[in-house]
Amino acid sequence: VHTSNVGPATGFVVRFEGGPTVYFAGDTALFGDMRMIGERYKPDIAFLPIGDRYTMGPEDAAIAAEWLGAKTVVPMHYGTFPELTGTVDELRAFAAPKGIEVIQLRAGETTS
Numbered sequence: 001v002h003t004s005n006v007g008p009a010t011g012f013v014v015r016f017e018g019g020p021t022v023y024f025a026g027d028t029a030l031f032g033d034m035r036m037i038g039e040r041y042k043p044d045i046a047f048l049p050i051g052d053r054y055t056m057g058p059e060d061a062a063i064a065a066e067w068l069g070a071k072t073v074v075p076m077h078y079g080t081f082p083e084l085t086g087t088v089d090e091l092r093a094f095a096a097p098k099g100i101e102v103i104q105l106r107a108g109e110t111t112s
Contacts, residue, residue, distance in 0.1 A: 013041045020044035023068055027077060030060040038068040046070035049077035050091050051084030058086045062094035072101045 011025040023043035037043070046068050049055030055077050056064060065073045073095060078086045088104045095102050103111055 011037075013037065013043060015041070022047065023070065025049060025064070027055050029056045030064050034064050034067040038070075043068050043070045045072045045074065047074045047076050050075045050086035050088070051078040051080075052086035053083045058090035059094045061086075061091055062098060062100065065095060065100045066098050070100070072103060074103050074105055 011023060011028060014022045014024070016022070021041055021043045022045045023037060023041065024047045027049060046065050048061040048064055050058045050061045052058065058075075061073065061075065073091065075086075075088050075091050078084050078088070088102060092102045105111060
C-alpha cells in the first residue's frame, strides 16, 4: 500500500431530492466505515480515487464500491502525474465481477 498518513479520511454524501445519493470519497484509502456509510446512506454513485499512491488503487476502489453498495463508480484522482499508476481499465476489471458500472468522465464532461 502506498498511502501516506496526512490526515483523517474525509468525504461527503449528497442526497438529491428525487434523485440519486452520491458519495464523494475525496483523497482517501479504503477504510472500514465505508460499510457504515453504505448502510446508513445507501449511495447510488460513488466518486472514488484510484491513483494507488496517495489514495486507494483500483482494486480497493472496487471493494469500496461494494462496501458502499454503490452500483456506479466515477473514478478520480488518477493519471495526472507518473506516481498515480491506477487506471480506469484496472478498475473496470475489478468492478465488473461485482456488477459495478464504471463511468469515466473527462474534464468538462457530464452524464445523466
